[in-house]
Amino acid sequence: MSRPDGRSPAEPRSxxxxxxxxxxAEGSVLYRAGGTVVLCTASIDAVVPAWMAGKGKGWLTAEYQMHPRASRARREAREGRGKSPSGRTQEIQRLIGRALRSAIDLEAIGERTIVIDCDVLEADGGTRTASVTGGFVAMALALAKLRASSVVAPVLRDQVAAISVGHVGGEAMLDLVYEEDSQARVDLNVVATARGAIVEVQATAEGEALERRALDGMIDVGLAGVAELVTMQRSALTAAGVELASLFQAGRFA
Amino acid sequence: MSRPDGRSPAEPRSxxxxxxxxxxAEGSVLYRAGGTVVLCTASIDAVVPAWMAGKGKGWLTAEYQMHPRASRARREAREGRGKSPSGRTQEIQRLIGRALRSAIDLEAIGERTIVIDCDVLEADGGTRTASVTGGFVAMALALAKLRASSVVAPVLRDQVAAISVGHVGGEAMLDLVYEEDSQARVDLNVVATARGAIVEVQATAEGEALERRALDGMIDVGLAGVAELVTMQRSALTAAGVELASLFQAGRFA
Amino acid sequence: MSRPDGRSPAEPRSxxxxxxxxxxAEGSVLYRAGGTVVLCTASIDAVVPAWMAGKGKGWLTAEYQMHPRASRARREAREGRGKSPSGRTQEIQRLIGRALRSAIDLEAIGERTIVIDCDVLEADGGTRTASVTGGFVAMALALAKLRASSVVAPVLRDQVAAISVGHVGGEAMLDLVYEEDSQARVDLNVVATARGAIVEVQATAEGEALERRALDGMIDVGLAGVAELVTMQRSALTAAGVELASLFQAGRFA
Amino acid sequence: MSRPDGRSPAEPRSxxxxxxxxxxAEGSVLYRAGGTVVLCTASIDAVVPAWMAGKGKGWLTAEYQMHPRASRARREAREGRGKSPSGRTQEIQRLIGRALRSAIDLEAIGERTIVIDCDVLEADGGTRTASVTGGFVAMALALAKLRASSVVAPVLRDQVAAISVGHVGGEAMLDLVYEEDSQARVDLNVVATARGAIVEVQATAEGEALERRALDGMIDVGLAGVAELVTMQRSALTAAGVELASLFQAGRFA
Amino acid sequence: MSRPDGRSPAEPRSxxxxxxxxxxAEGSVLYRAGGTVVLCTASIDAVVPAWMAGKGKGWLTAEYQMHPRASRARREAREGRGKSPSGRTQEIQRLIGRALRSAIDLEAIGERTIVIDCDVLEADGGTRTASVTGGFVAMALALAKLRASSVVAPVLRDQVAAISVGHVGGEAMLDLVYEEDSQARVDLNVVATARGAIVEVQATAEGEALERRALDGMIDVGLAGVAELVTMQRSALTAAGVELASLFQAGRFA
Amino acid sequence: MSRPDGRSPAEPRSxxxxxxxxxxAEGSVLYRAGGTVVLCTASIDAVVPAWMAGKGKGWLTAEYQMHPRASRARREAREGRGKSPSGRTQEIQRLIGRALRSAIDLEAIGERTIVIDCDVLEADGGTRTASVTGGFVAMALALAKLRASSVVAPVLRDQVAAISVGHVGGEAMLDLVYEEDSQARVDLNVVATARGAIVEVQATAEGEALERRALDGMIDVGLAGVAELVTMQRSALTAAGVELASLFQAGRFA
Known part of the structure; x- marks a missing residue:
């Protein structure tokens, strides 16, 4: 089955x-994967929310927002304006936050709050996984800046990235574009580490339920995709003058 | 490792x-699994939301709400009152809705809306999976009532149930109580059919990321748990005078 | 004039x-009066609202909520969700709170807050009076539990119950069902003590104004109804192992 | 027991x-009763709310709002701004609306909406009863204007007014000022017609419950007070050139 | 070009x-300019907002609200009720606040908050400028009362008033009524001091852009109008027994 | 007086x-003026708001939002999320909308809505004027695209741009950065056309009121700044392959 942009089934977008x-921002990237563009910023503030104060620990949280013209077809109302963010937005924010918290040692950053803002400027599928993957790089840039000021010991415990996999036309397809996503029978997002360990798996069958074996195959494809993305994250950081290894706690860099 | 209520690792609560x-309500159950109690009602209304009108299709949606005294420890503010339901509540509602929609043929129910209300009266872990499992039974009772009035052909396509699995102390544990849940390194919810096919898997590592092999083991334990629950669902329906097979579309009953 | 359920005019529902x-919850009852079912819970928390702190006094407040499928006819939107509770709901909450506060000595309970949650699961008229009558029993159960822990001296000052009276077809009718309520010319709710003293009277002529003499007759019928309810409250408490007299302040038990 | 402003117990304020x-506005009055000042306007619009359209009937509704500096002591936040009006405000609005709807024949006014706005500029007790009493006069002025344009037959069915009664120091006191209100053991509001028939009675014992006989005495005092107010309403209307009788349906003027 | 009320182009309303x-309120005026009526109250509270506490400085803020029947044509929804005040209302409140803050020495009033409430009872154009002009007088009355209690040294630095100017039919017109306002090509509001210095100018071309020369002419007309209004403010204060000069800081009275 | 970035008083930022x-988006620019960066998009939709339908006219509206990390110092809460946009934001949106509506012939665009989204990514003063100036270019690009599809006749009537002027240290300073803005005694924003005609002037004295002559000087400086900006707008459009003249109605291009 041919894909809209001619990729092979297990090939991620450039x-x-x-x-x-x-x-x-202390750290930031403009992250482009095909027609999806996310501006990820990492801000570090030397305070924690009131409910965490005095514990000597830090916190990390994420916000996600679609630009009103993120869609190719037409402008939509500005998400969450004058009302609470939608359930979908909150779900995504919680996912990004969990994924990136799993990468750092909150005890080690001290009473600081890291906020990752993911503003989706253009959307063509995979915005939540792009936010995790780009958000990790923005966070690493911010930690490098913090580290340069010599205040904080290394805090990274894992390198994480995320990608989507769909089950389209009987086959697992990596990194779906919007057009594919709307035809997929099953939609899976996987967040994993550079070592291939799993941080989060969310698989949803929109139509017919999925055989166990097919699920296993989709997870395999997703983990292979994450392995490619962690390499790209490292190259981008190196190009920006940041050696990822230097931000890792002893024995944790893979 | 011993469990608070003495169960073996792969044993669900009674x-x-x-x-x-x-x-x-057209259909309802009071669903009790240990210290978790959910009142599930299924209401059928002969209209659909405006955005679906005129397509000859039906819709199913779910609402989930915690009673303010659902917790053993103390009363909490009434969820979603005077403000939007929390992100967690919306996430759970969306999960219940997707899970139960996968079980029916929306074309076949005609322009009707089924609403599943899941009111958690007492909470001791596993409220979202209890809502899916109990919600399926309430829905079946309502469909039996609808069927008795001879208007609608069979609409069920799958029998679904859900259960949680945790990774606690290095081992997969089925159907966690609250005390276990707060210690689990990984939390997984699985929604599956009577045939063992997967409707939804959500696995989240709160602490250290999880080896692929361990994830596979947790899914195995969860699918075994669902197999026990579907049997209980059928017994409860039979005791209430409803033969589940009679609600299924031809060739779909397992 | 015959009633839908065959009762005589001054006869309450079973x-x-x-x-x-x-x-x-520290105390709870499921209260059923005919087709009306209210889950009443009483929660006791060892703090008071900020505006009352440091005065050595306690507080009691109530919340009231209709289950979305409380009506026989059809599901309605979940009350107060994503917006403020309706004026009607707030009015009822204030009534329940005033009624039950009049029954206890807030000085004597110390800096504690009692919250009475009244969740109307099924509604067939008289939900606000059922909430007061059932709420009193839940509160007494919670106070008995608190008393058993020997911390608090008796705090009850009055036993209270509530009932509705309508003016239908020229006659006072006790404890209206929904069908009667919608035809009543005048609607009266009375909250009174076991001694027959009045805590609250609310009479509203929806159509033609009411002669003073007819109002007096309605209040008589209502007070007789309350006298029956207080007997039922005592029986239920005795059956649950609680002697009401033991919770009363000296010289106040009637 | 002497009163702050030297009145006898059953004497209303000037x-x-x-x-x-x-x-x-089509009709309006500035209504002053001692230190309480309410601006009442009656607006008539030739449409009805969507849920009433096409029935050939009219509707009447009321809004009530405190000026932020209505209190003598200090400015308070503007009621209901940026959030829903308080439960108290909504309760009062519903009372004013019911009271004034009871005075007119909604069928006879045709598909029109009358809105009574009661803006409390200064508050010294009795603002809700002042709103009813002043609101009736504003409504009559608006109906006279409507009548002058010859479109509508007489629509008034009753003349209504309202007053408060308290039980202070063992005695019924008419038309409480704020200082008395805060000391009253029981607070009663009565809305009645020029014939002395009752539209609404709300009696609330804030402290000790009230003997039935004492309630009867308070209602007597309240009805006598209403009788004085209806005379004042008529004088004010006559002085403004409106004969109340001309606005009444045949046989209804008392 | 003749004006609806027969005034000459540069003549303000009476x-x-x-x-x-x-x-x-500590100070108040009912301000009428033709068909525009604003109730302005000035309340002084001996506290400041939390963000200003401990700086020894005071604060002044303003609220503006339209009465729902301010318009001659028909009743409108009560502004800002159950939702945030409109952008227009907030813009006007900010303008009134800035204008009156420029008139006083916030250091000199100590930790006090002055709130100016401008309730527009009837609206026929120029409500925001009427609020500034009337608000100044209410503020001066409140400051005189504060001064009488000998606690505070003089705090006034400038006398301010405001007026509107339109460009209608090729000519600058002072103090537009609603009918003129809706035809004006350009709308200008000017707030100025008794010395003719400018506090605020807002000029907006709704249609064709305006030549620089024409703008200058409109400002001239506006400043002349303000000069008339400051005289009226002084007369009103003198009639109320307040000499404005006595409230001014040394050397500031003009 | 030297400026933080070394510019002369009447020199705009690069x-x-x-x-x-x-x-x-149909049209878009990333607009950078010194440390201020605004992403301006122009979306064209072939519908108008319900209140304008059927009149054969189009509409233009603007939204403005600060990125949470727009400030150099620290992250701020996401503006308008879960609540209404602030008064400041609404004021700015209304200004941008008025400014760009003045540039086009709404009759000529037919029943279309143009929405200009101005997302301030980085803020260092002058964000509202940057939004107008950049928003005009985005709008022109969108109109060129619309024009290329041959459906619409030329609709531009004026070229507009905007800039700020401050009164700092006794002198008019063009295009203030944040640091200067916070010290300015007077703040003025001017929106004007390529011909030098005035669309909007807003001048606010934060401290001492301003002499008329000084105001005139500030407007002069602002108009000179706008003249420079309109040249830059044209160059950018030319570089993007759009000749502005071709979008103008006959006789309107300056």
Whole structure:
């Protein structure tokens, strides 16, 4: 079955990572994967939410927002304006936050809050996984800056990235574009580490339920995709002058 | 590792299903699994939301709400009152809705809306999976009532149930109580059919990421648990005078 | 004039009071009066709202909510979700709170907050008066539990119950069902004590104004109804192992 | 027991009614009763709410709002701004609406909506009863204007007014000022017609419950107070050139 | 070009200022300019917002609200009720606040908050400028009362008033009524001091852009109008027994 | 007086205009003026709001939002999320909308809605004027695209741009950065056309009121700044292959 952009089933979209796109945030990237563009910023603030104060621990949280013209077809109302963010948005924010918290040692960062803002400027499928993958790079840039000021010991415990897999036309397809996503029978998002360990798997059969064996195959494809993305994350950081290994706690870098 | 209630690792909690507990809804059960109690009602209305009108198709949606005293420890503010339901609540509602929609043929029910209300009266872990499992029985009772009035052909396509699995102390544990849940390194919810096919898997590592092999083991334990629950669902329906097979489309009953 | 359920004009509906229905709350009853079912829980928390702190006094407040399928006819939107509770709901909550506060000595309970949650599971008229009558029993069960822990001296000052009276077809009718309520020219709710003293009277002529003499007759019927309910409350408490007299302040038990 | 302003127990405050104070509304009065001042406007619009359209009937509704500096002591936040009006405000609005709807024949006014706005500029007790009493005059002025344009037959069925009664120091006291209100053991509001028939009675014992006999005495005092107010309403209307009798349906003027 | 009320182009509407209309506020006026009526109250509270506490400085803020029947044509929904005030309302509130803050020395009033409430009872154009002009008088009355209690040194730095100017039919027109406002090509509001210095200018071309020369002419007309209004403010204050000069800081009175 | 970035008083910041930055919108630019960066998109939809339907006219509206990390110092809460946009945001949106509506012939665009989204990614003063200036270019690119599809006749009537002027240290300063803005005694924003005609002037004295002569000087400086900006707008459009003249109605291009 041929794909709209001619990729083979297990081939991810080409990725472009522009570091320091946003000049005010402690870390930032403009993350492009095909027609999906996310501006990820990482801000570090030397306070924690009131409910965490005095525990000597830090916190990380994420916000996700679609630009009103993220869709190719037409402008939509600005998400969450004048009302609570939608259930979908909150679900995605919680996913990004969990994924990136799993990568760092919150005890080690001290009473600081890291906020990852993921603003989807253009959307063509895979915006939540792009937010995790790009958000990790923005976070690493911010941690490198923090580290440069010599205040904080290394805090990274894992390198994480995320990708989507669909079950389309009887086959597992990596990194779906919007057009494929709307035809997929099953939609799976996988967040995993550079070592191939699993941080989060969410698989949803929109139509017919899925055989166990087929699920296993989709997870395999997803883990292979994550392995490609972690390489791209490292290259982008190296190009920006940051050696990822230097941000890792002893014995954790893979 | 011993469990708070003495169960073996792969043993689900004892379940009690009280059919017709609520007299006004088309279908209802009071679903008890250990210290978790959910009132599930299924209401059928002969209209669909405006955005679906005129397509000859039906719709199914779910609402989930915690009673303010669902927790053993203390009363909490009434969820979603005077403000939007929390992200967690919306996430659970969406899960219940997807799970039960996968069980029926929306074309076949005609322009009707089924609403599944899951009111958690007491909470001791596993409230979202209890809502799916109990919600399926309430839905079947309502469909039997609809069927008795001879208007609608069989609409069921699958029997679904859900259960949680945790990774606690290096081992997969089925159907966690609250105390276990808060210690689990990984939390997995699985929604599956009577045939063992997967409707939804959500696995989240709260701490250290999980080896692929361990994930596979947890899914195995969860599917075995679902197999036990579907048997209990059928017994409860039979006791209430409803033969599940009669509600199934030809060739779909397993 | 015959009534839909065959009762005589001054006859209340049969009442069933299931104590300890909810296992987590300090006190609870499932209160059934004909087709009306209310789950009443009483939660006691050892703090008071900020505006009352440091005065050595306690507080009692109530919440009231209709289950979305409380009506026999059809499901309605979940009350107060994503917006403020309706004016009607707030009015009822204030009534329940005032009624039950009049029954206890807030100085004597110390800096504690009692919250009475009244969840109307099924509605066939008289839900606000059922909430007061059932709420009193839940509160007494919670106070008995608190008393058993020897911390608090007796705090009850009055036993209260409530009932509705309508003016239908020229006659006072006790404890209206929904069908009668919608035809009543005048609707009266009376909250009174076991001694027959009045805590609250609310009479509203929906159509033609009411002669003073007719109002007096309606109040008479209502007070007789309350006298029957207080007997039922005592029986239910005795059956649950609680002697009401033991919870009363000296010289106040009637 | 002496009163703060030297009145005898059954003596209402002196009332001043300034007709046509607001020039844009179809009817308006500035209503002053001692230290309480309410601007009442009656607006008539030739449409009804969507849920009433096509029935050939009219509707009447009321809004009530406190000026942020209505209290003598200090400014308070503007009621209901940026959030829903408080439960108290909604309760009062519903009372004013019911009271004034009872005075007119909604069939006879045709598909029109009358809105009574009661803006409390200064508050010294009795603002809800002042709103009913002043609101009736504003409504009559608007109906006279409508009548002058010859479109509508007489629509009034009753003349209504309202007053408060308290039980202070063992005695019924008419028309409480704020200082008395805060000391009253029981608070009663009565809405009645010029014939002395009852539209609404709300009696609430804030402390000790009230003997039936004492309630009867308070209602007597309240009805006598209403009788004085209806006379003042008529004088004010006559002075403004409106004969109330001309607005009444045949045989209804008392 | 003739004006609806026969005024010449540079002639303001006749103004009536009723001091002490509201008896509870520290200062108040009922301000009438033709068909526009604004109730302005000034409340002084001996606290400041939390973000200003401990700086020894005071604060002044303003609220503006339209009465639902302010318009001659028909009743409109109560502004800002159950939702945030409109953008227009907030813009006006910010303008009034800035204008009156520029008139006083916030250091000199100490930790006090002055709130100016401008309730537009009737609207016929120029409500925001009427609020500034009337609000200044209410503020001066409140400051005189504060001064009388000898606690505070003089705090006034400038006398301010505001007026609107339109460009209608090729000519600058002062103090537009609603009918003119809706035809104006350009709308300008000017807030200025008794010395003719400018506090705020807002000019907006709704249609064709405006030549620089024409703008200058409109400002001239506006400043002349303000000069007339400051004289009226002084007369009203003198009639109320307040000499404005006595409230001014040394060397600031013009 | 020297400026933080070494500019002379009447010198604007260097501007960079990146056309087509956003690939989905009909028109877009990334607009950079010093440390201020605004992503402006223009979306054209072939419908109008319900209140305008059937009039054969189009509409233009604008939205403005600050990125949570727009400030150099620290992250701020996402503006308008879960609540209404602030008064400041609404004021700015209304300004951008008025400014760009003045540039086009709404009759000529037919029943279409143009929405200009101005997302401030980085903020260093002058974000509202940057939004107008960049928004005009995005709009022109979108109109060129619409024009290319031959459906619409030329609709532009004026070329508009905007800039800020401050009164700092006794002198008019063009195009303030944040640091200057916070010290300015007077803040003025001017929107004007390529011909030098005025669309909007807003001048606000935060401290001492301003002499008329000084206001005139500030407007002069602002108009000179706008003249420079309109040149830059044209160059950017030319570089993007769009000749502005071709979008103008006959006789309107300056």
């Amino acid at each position: 990725v472009e990572i522009v570091p320091h796109f946003h000049r005010n | 379940v009690e299903i009280v059919p017709h507990f609520h007299r006004n | 009442v069933e009071i299931v104590p300890h229905f909810h296992r987590n | 009332v001043e009614i300034v007709p046509h104070f607001h020039r844009n | 103004v009536e200022i009723v001091p002490h209309f509201h008896r509870n | 501007v960079e205009i990146v056309p087509h930055f956003h690939r989905n």
